Amino acid sequence: MSKIFYDHLIVIDDVLIELERHKLTALERQEILGIIDQHVHHHVLNAILTHLPKEKHGQFLNIFHAAPYHKDLLDYLKKEVSEDIETKISGAVEKAKKEIIAEIRKKK
């Protein structure tokens, strides 16, 4: 179990409920959850970098790459981002989830 510093802001129960309807095998479920995880991370990273000043991008990415799970990263973002970064991350997660759920619900 690996953790990313913003994992506590990711709640995807509603996505899991939608997935249940597809009667996936364990392997299929694992693969699809992996793809969903990637999609969510793209959205979250996009939100972080959008709100973090550009001159801080290199520093943040270096630290994020070195210790993706470190809780101090959130404190760092809170300090460097003028808006409420947790709300921005949660919003990005919601947006990603909506896209995923829409895809799951599509017939074909």
Place this chain on the structure above:
Amino acid sequence: MPKGNQTTDVENLRQRLKLKALQSETKLLSSHPAAKKFFLGVGLRPGQIRTHAAKLLASGTLAGSLLLSVPAIPILTVSPPVVVTQPISSLLPSQIGPLTFDQENILSKRIKQDYGLNAYATLEGNKLLQSYGRMGAEQHLPRYPGDTAAAHGNLIEKGITPGLGGWGYVGNPEVEKYYVAVQTLYLPDWKTRTKYLANWYKHRRMLVINPANGKAIVTAVADAGPSWWTGKHFGGSPEVMQYLEINYGRQNHPVIMFFLDDPNKQVPLGPVQYNQNNQFNKS
């Protein structure tokens, strides 16, 4: 639904989700050129960060020097050099979490110095997700069919688990008395190397230290857990919790958990103490 149609639907869903993930990756990298350059430079795709985190946690190769090169952000503290008079807790970071390679090495040296034992965070290429984490209280484990809490004779009020330990009936009463649970299920290679890892971890000797009081105990892995959502990283038998004096309050206290390098099992299970001759002995 016929099996063929279901398979097609799943494949269709997989493809559509992959496309969405690819689109969000493209948007991320095109919107943030610095990120594109960075991820290209480290040879990682942004969506693979969880896999990357798992590898870091498993290998212990935290880029400590990289972190420390950014003075504006006190991510991890530098461990002070080993000095006998310092308590072992002074060698640990202020926050519970994975230790750096350097921190683990310093702790190994200190353990050798204090207890005369060879203990490491990585042994034979194996490593837990955390070697410094929170330990929670476990119940007694069944040693054989029909075993009861009362039959354990000590700390019977702690009860006995309704199910078996992660490796079935424990058998050996000493192993049960001094058992710990570790989160093997969350090891990144658990699913691909289950048989090897299950065998390697079964009754694996672990040195557990309470950094708050310096008490140390040799234990054996006999159960898997706790679940990640408990906020705990290890479990300890009633006897282990009692000896370490972490059987109070919410029973969720920080400990150091290192592999004991003792291939011939010469070090007995149970409490270890440091004496004047730098020999451990049972208390």
